Amino acid sequence: MSTSILSALLVLVLLLNLFALGTSRIRSLIQIAALQGVLLGVMPLLLHGRLYLIGVLIAVGTILIKGMLIPKILINALRDARIKREVEPLIGLLPSMLLGAAGVAASMIIAALAPKAVGESSTLIIPVSFATLTTGFLLLTTRRKTLTLATGYLLLENGIFIFGLLLLQAMPFLVETGVLLDLFVGIFVIGIILQHINLTLDSLDTRRLSSLKD
Amino acid sequence: MVLVLIFIPLFFAGVAAVTGSNRFRPWLLPPAALGHFAASMLLLARPDPWPITNWLLIDPPGRLVLLAFTTLFLICAFYCTGYLRLRSDRPNRVFCVCMLIFPAAATLVICSANFGLMWLAVDASTLSTAPLIFFNRTAQSLEATWKYLIICSVGIALALLGTFFLAYSSLQPVEPSTQPVLATTMSANPHSAIPSMLMNDLVNQARNRTLSIPWLKAAFVLLLIGYGTKMGLVPMHTWKPDVYGEAPGVVGALLAGGLTSCAFLMLLRVARICAAAGITRFADSLLVLMGLLSMAVAGAFLVDQKDFKRMLAYSSVEHMGILAIGLGVGGVAVYGALLHVINNALTKGVLFLCAGNIHRAYGGKTTATVRGVLRRLPVSGAFFLLGFFAITGAPPFGPFISQLTILTGVINGGRYLVAALFLLFLLLVFFGMGRTVQSMLLGRPPAATRHTAFHDGPLTTLPIVAALGVVLLLGLYIPGPLREMLLQAAAYVGGGS
Numbered sequence: 001m002s003t004s005i006l007s008a009l010l011v012l013v014l015l016l017n018l019f020a021l022g023t024s025r026i027r028s029l030i031q032i033a034a035l036q037g038v039l040l041g042v043m044p045l046l047l048h049g050r051l052y053l054i055g056v057l058i059a060v061g062t063i064l065i066k067g068m069l070i071p072k073i074l075i076n077a078l079r080d081a082r083i084k085r086e087v088e089p090l091i092g093l094l095p096s097m098l099l100g101a102a103g104v105a106a107s108m109i110i111a112a113l114a115p116k117a118v119g120e121s122s123t124l125i126i127p128v129s130f131a132t133l134t135t136g137f138l139l140l141t142t143r144r145k146t147l148t149l150a151t152g153y154l155l156l157e158n159g160i161f162i163f164g165l166l167l168l169q170a171m172p173f174l175v176e177t178g179v180l181l182d183l184f185v186g187i188f189v190i191g192i193i194l195q196h197i198n199l200t201l202d203s204l205d206t207r208r209l210s211s212l213k214d
Numbered sequence: 215m216v217l218v219l220i221f222i223p224l225f226f227a228g229v230a231a232v233t234g235s236n237r238f239r240p241w242l243l244p245p246a247a248l249g250h251f252a253a254s255m256l257l258l259a260r261p262d263p264w265p266i267t268n269w270l271l272i273d274p275p276g277r278l279v280l281l282a283f284t285t286l287f288l289i290c291a292f293y294c295t296g297y298l299r300l301r302s303d304r305p306n307r308v309f310c311v312c313m314l315i316f317p318a319a320a321t322l323v324i325c326s327a328n329f330g331l332m333w334l335a336v337d338a339s340t341l342s343t344a345p346l347i348f349f350n351r352t353a354q355s356l357e358a359t360w361k362y363l364i365i366c367s368v369g370i371a372l373a374l375l376g377t378f379f380l381a382y383s384s385l386q387p388v389e390p391s392t393q394p395v396l397a398t399t400m401s402a403n404p405h406s407a408i409p410s411m412l413m414n415d416l417v418n419q420a421r422n423r424t425l426s427i428p429w430l431k432a433a434f435v436l437l438l439i440g441y442g443t444k445m446g447l448v449p450m451h452t453w454k455p456d457v458y459g460e461a462p463g464v465v466g467a468l469l470a471g472g473l474t475s476c477a478f479l480m481l482l483r484v485a486r487i488c489a490a491a492g493i494t495r496f497a498d499s500l501l502v503l504m505g506l507l508s509m510a511v512a513g514a515f516l517v518d519q520k521d522f523k524r525m526l527a528y529s530s531v532e533h534m535g536i537l538a539i540g541l542g543v544g545g546v547a548v549y550g551a552l553l554h555v556i557n558n559a560l561t562k563g564v565l566f567l568c569a570g571n572i573h574r575a576y577g578g579k580t581t582a583t584v585r586g587v588l589r590r591l592p593v594s595g596a597f598f599l600l601g602f603f604a605i606t607g608a609p610p611f612g613p614f615i616s617q618l619t620i621l622t623g624v625i626n627g628g629r630y631l632v633a634a635l636f637l638l639f640l641l642l643v644f645f646g647m648g649r650t651v652q653s654m655l656l657g658r659p660p661a662a663t664r665h666t667a668f669h670d671g672p673l674t675t676l677p678i679v680a681a682l683g684v685v686l687l688l689g690l691y692i693p694g695p696l697r698e699m700l701l702q703a704a705a706y707v708g709g710g711s
Contacts, residue, residue: 115426117385117409133375140368146360153367160375167381167409175330175411179374182337186367189344193359200353209357212456214515214524 002046009039009046010124013162014104017135020155021100022093024085026147029139030074033154036132037066040161047168054173061177062161065184070154073191078147080195081204090142103134117166125165132159146197146204150190157183215257216270216325220318222249227314231307239310240298246314247284247291250321254284258699268412271327274703278552279479280324281699282559285684286471287317289560289677293567294464296673300574308345315342316468323476329377329411332480336373336444339473340366346468347461358453358460365453366443373440373480376433380487381409383429384419413483420491427493434497437484438504444477445534446527448508455515458527459579463570466523470530470566471559478537478555485541486707494544501542502632508535509639516646520580523573525650526565529605532643533558539636540620541707547623549704554616557604557688561613563681564601567674568594572654575668581650586659593670595655597678602651604685606644612688 013036020032041063044055089096107130114126132155139152164179194204201208226246233239258277265271272280294313298306319342322335340363348359410416419425443450458466481501488497512532519525533554540551569579571594576584587595604611607618617640624633692700 115428117382117426140364149364153364153371156368156371160371160378163375163378163382166385167378175328175334178330178334182334182341185341186337186363189341190363190367193344193348193356193363196348196351196356197360200356209360212354212357212361212459214455214519 006043006046007124009043010128010162013039013128013158014131017104017132017155018097018100020135020151021138022097024087024089024093026078026084026086026145026151027075029086029148029151030071030078033074033151033158034067034071036155036158037068037070038063040158041067043162043165044168047165055168057173058176058180061180065180066154066158066161069184070187073187074147074150074154077191077194077198077204081147081198083145083147083204086143086145086148088144090144091138096138096142099138100131100135103138104131107131107134125162129159129162132156132162135159144206146194146206146209149206150187150194153190154183154187215253215265216272216321217266219250219253219257219325220321222246222253223314223317223321227311227318230310230314233307236302236306237299239306240295242310243291243294243313246317247288250317251284251288254280268414269328269331270325272325273327273413273483274699274706275479275482275552276324277699278703279475279555280321281696282475282556283317283320283324283472285556286468286559286563286681289563289681290464290468290567293467293570293674293677296671297462297464297570299673300668304349309349312342312345313468316346316472320472320476324479327413329380329413329416329483331411332483333370333374333377336441336476336480337370339476340370340444343465343469343473346465347457349462349465350460352460355460358456362453362457365450369440369443369450371440372436372443376436376440377411379429379433379436380416380484381411383426383433384416384424385409385426413487416487417490420487423491425487425491427491430488430491431493431496434484434488434493435500438481438500441477441480441484442504442538445474445481445537446508446531447504447534447538448511448531451508451511451531451534454531455524455527458530458566459521459523463523463566463568463573466526466569467563467566470526470562474530474534475555475559478534478541481538482541482707489708498542498544501538502629505535505538505540505542506632506635506639508532508538509636509643513639513642513646516643516650519646519650520582522581522584522650522654523569523579525647526562526569529565529643529647530562532639533562533605535639536617536620536636539632540623543620543623543627543629543632544708545623545626546704547620547627548707549700550616550619550621550623552700552703552707553619553688553692554613557612557616557685560681560685560688561601561604561611564597564678564685565605567678567681568598568601571668571670571674572598575666576659576663577666578663581653583660583663584654585657587655590659590664591668591670593675594678597675597682599651599655600682602647604682604689606647607640610686610689612685615689615692 016032041059107127111126136152136156223246226242230242319339326332446454512528515528537551540547573579607614
């Protein structure tokens with residue numbers, strides 16, 4: 001039962017990835033990342049079929065940080081910057097959606113070929129993890145607004161988190177919490193730098209950030 | 215004891231955070247560094263008197279990096295008080311606090327035996343150095359900080375994925391037929407195997423051939439890319455010239471000598487698991503390839519480089535390449551690479567601190583404005599010149615010995631093409647850097663810069679003299695205990711206990 005819910009959530013994550021690649025509104029992009037964060041937070045609870053304290057703590061922490069705090073920081077930065085849309089991505093929205101879909105197919109094939117561990121709860125974990133990583137990378141490499149890049153980084157981290165589900169027993173609580181905390185502090189520092197960039201250059205376009213070169 | 219080592223800088227960071235006086239605050243750095251240095255020496259002199267968990271242990275290569283790091287931090291801490299006195303116009307609370315959190319994070323990288331914890335510490339060291347780069351608050355330093363954060367964060371994220379792959383590779387079912395005889399004696403039931411992130415567990419599993427090789431290979435590639443980004447190996451080096459160009463010289467010294475050494479330590483640890491699992495050839499060819507690529511690209515960008523801080527950044531890329539080659543070639547070259555970690559850290563300290571002084575005095579960092587340094591700043595200029603000779607591998611300085619040892623390892627391994635390219639790139643770097651250094655140091659200083667406020671003072675030159683003294687000493691004589699540490703560490707990386 002819980003495995004099928006887990007699979008359903010993973011499919012939802014896949015769909016959100018494609019939405020993320022298809023939208024030009026930065027606010028929607030951040031909201032997609034937040035929704036993914038919430039879905040990710042529920043997953044550890046479904047993995048073992050029963051509630052246990054550490055699982056609940058991790059779930060609450062993930063939903064709080066990935067689903068609420070980090071999106072809040074990014075939305076605030078967005079509001080201060082008074083921008084709405086991603087303009088002139090290096091690759092158009094439709095082609096990047098198609099690339100994302102190709103990424104899903106490639107992830108499925110790679111995951112099918114890779115050797116499996118014992119006792120895996122859902123066969124979808126590895127392909128969805130890889131597909132989310134691909135989405136994050138696509139956003140990081142083809143977009144120009146710093147806020148989109150920060151969200152791409154968030155998606156990349158989400159992909160890694162999904163892979164981490166396979167290791168939930170092995171990962172000590174400390175490491176798990178630390179990863180979440182590091183992510184939070186990272187986005188926090190990025191948010192501060194974004195604020196300074198906005199104040200200094202009056203723009204959040206990475207093309208304005210290219211004065212240093214050889 | 216390890217915890218004490220981590221808490222000394224953290225304690226001073228806390229004090230710095232609540233200290234109100236901008237003038238007094240920088241004086242917290244030297245006592246913190248002295249405390250860290252003394253505790254490190256105690257820890258290195260004998261086995262840890264109070265071990266706490268199996269998560270916090272110093273492995274033999276970690277001991278060497280700790281020695282290099284704590285020495286460099288001590289030198290930089292004294293210099294930094296002198297530097298911040300000159301910059302008393304600027305609030306330095308964040309700078310001082312981060313300057314003290316960074317060594318705590320780096321010490322945690324060095325002292326942890328759990329790959330998850332190491333990853334956390336590397337990430338913490340990235341985040342704590344970002345505000346240091348941003349100290350000057352210019353548009354350029356902002357751009358550099360942004361690039362640093364985004365490139366290194368992605369790199370670090372890949373390293374986390376690699377860490378997960380590594381743990382996952384220990385979760386594999388093993389066919390009884392492929393299991394070597396050794397494993398059966400270990401009473402290892404693969405179906406009850408719990409994935410582990412502990413160094414020793416992973417090495418044991420690798421020896422028993424119970425790690426999944428495809429996942430281990432994927433983990434190695436990701437960890438090489440991830441920690442290679444922090445080291446600044448080509449093609450993930452792009453943040454380096456911008457960051458080292460814009461950050462204060464003392465921050466450049468700590469990054470180029472401290473942070474990169476910690477990242478290299480991570481690669482040493484991963485390479486050890488690969489060696490134990492018998493995929494040395496795969497790991498080594500990647501390391502050597504990236505090493506040569508780094509040297510080549512650095513050499514190309516060093517030719518006709520006008521900006522001397524960016525020049526030092528490319529030199530750092532080159533030396534990370536040398537370290538990767540040393541690790542990849544194996545044998546005596548690993549010994550050379552470990553020695554080179556110390557030599558590189560201290561020589562980079564000399565160069566970056568001198569560069570900071572020169573930048574201060576001239577208010578510029580290109581050869582268009584910076585001329586006649588030997589007249590304008592006799593001490594900084596002279597030590598910059600000596601540092602240049604040291605880093606390019608001229609005798610009698612330490613890097614000469616370590617580079618020669620690496621080259622010997624390459625030739626012993628019969629890899630003559632690698633040896634030829636290694637020498638070619640070293641030569642290219644020497645001439646490339648030489649031209650920039652020559653046009654900086656010689657000639658007459660421009661009239662406008664002759665009477666600026668900055669002059670060589672004791673706090674901004676004595677740490678440089680001390681660092682170069684150690685580099686010279688290491689070129690002439692390697693003390694017995696250090697040699698012992700190097701041999702142990704080289705054996706450890708090669709797959710020994």
